[in-house]
Amino acid sequence: MTSLYDYLEDVVNIFASISPFAEFVEAPIVNVLGNELGILTFSMKFTDGSILDFTATLEFSTDYPVYNNYSVHYQNQRGLCIFRYDNAPHHPELAPFPQHKHAGERAIDGALPSMRQIAREIREALEQ
Numbered sequence: 514m515t516s517l518y519d520y521l522e523d524v525v526n527i528f529a530s531i532s533p534f535a536e537f538v539e540a541p542i543v544n545v546l547g548n549e550l551g552i553l554t555f556s557m558k559f560t561d562g563s564i565l566d567f568t569a570t571l572e573f574s575t576d577y578p579v580y581n582n583y584s585v586h587y588q589n590q591r592g593l594c595i596f597r598y599d600n601a602p603h604h605p606e607l608a609p610f611p612q613h614k615h616a617g618e619r620a621i622d623g624a625l626p627s628m629r630q631i632a633r634e635i636r637e638a639l640e641q
Contacts, residue, residue, distance in 0.1 A: 517551045517573040518543065524553060527628045528567065531635050534560045549574045559639060562590025580625055587635055594618070595638055598625050 515523075525541045539556035546552075550572055557565045569583040586597040594615055602611040604620045614623030626634075 515576075517548060517571070517578075518545050520573065520578055521545070521551050521553045521571070524567075524569075524628050525555065527632050528555075528557060528565065528635075531557075531632050532559055532639065538564065539566075559635075561639060563595065563635075563638070564588050564590075565635060583625060585625075585631055587638070596634065598623065598631065600625070 521543045525543075529535065529537075535557050537555060538558045539554070541553065541555040544552040550570070552570050554568045556567070559565075564587070566584070566586040566588075569585075570581045572579045572581055580600070582600065584597060584599040584601070586599075587595045589595055594617060596617075597615040599613065599615070600611045604610070604613045607613040607620060608622045609624050612624045614621050
């Protein structure tokens, strides 16, 4: 069984592996409260000037992490949203509420995908 700290460290490594030239603008902060609650925040800048801001509070009472509060925000060098996954409860019309995705200026249906899927989405944006 993976510990919560190990899981959070894996999340950081997944995003750090997107590009060898990416740099942490805000170093990862990992707070583990007991064995079941963790908070992870960091910010990364990529060579094209795009930025990833990551904030999540996770519960790890089983072998599967539950993202209680999260925002994974990826923006271009001008500060415009490319995409953001979050669960702020401001789009009750979208499924599965409160989870949703911002694609540019639009909010669309969207549950939080795996961290590897989000990293792939960033890699694809960097290759364009």
